[in-house]
Amino acid sequence: GAVVSQHPSWVICKSGTSVKIECRSLDFQATTMFWYRQFPKQSLMLMATSNEGSKATYEQGVEKDKFLINHASLTLSTLTVTSAHPEDSSFYICSAATSGRNNEQFFGPGTRLTVL
């Protein structure tokens, strides 16, 4: 149990376009979902925390207008990178947590974004 999926697993887009990444908890309802980005050989950096039905809380330095997060249901959160630029190329990982699972965070497999 506790499976989190992400779609797509990788995406290549042109500079200036927008990209949407989906994060789903497949076998549990996630009270909270988190979005991270990870650059090569670096650790995970938290971008934002989202709770179902409410606005996401962004970490300092993360542009909320550039990284749009929607947590429409207890099993789905989306991250939209708007007007993507090459410096947005990274590995984006989501995680999901619920009190019913001892508050552990379960991570998705990640989405590799390359902006040309």
Add this chain to the structure above:
Amino acid sequence: QKEVEQDPGPLSVPEGAIVSLNCTYSNSAFQYFMWYRQYSRKGPELLMYTYSSGNKEDGRFTAQVDKSSKYISLFIRDSQPSDSATYLCAMSRIKAAGNKLTFGGGTRVLVKP
């Protein structure tokens, strides 16, 4: 200074050896400690979850927490080539679904056959 420090490695060991990993932290508010394994281009996988000082064992893995020294460790016994991955320590202040995790930088481990 980072809140959580972790040696990046790489740490290379022969198959069957004990892998010893550790993290230090500066914030005494951290109460819950986790170790994740991350294979290349994959999401992290939770290995161990502890919240009290002392040892916790699970199969080949032993997690150790010393809150007085702000130091945590993970030991992997009888290491296998499949253990080759990056190991991330993480910690949080509270135990709640909305708790934020603070990660160490990760240690890359290579187990040679």
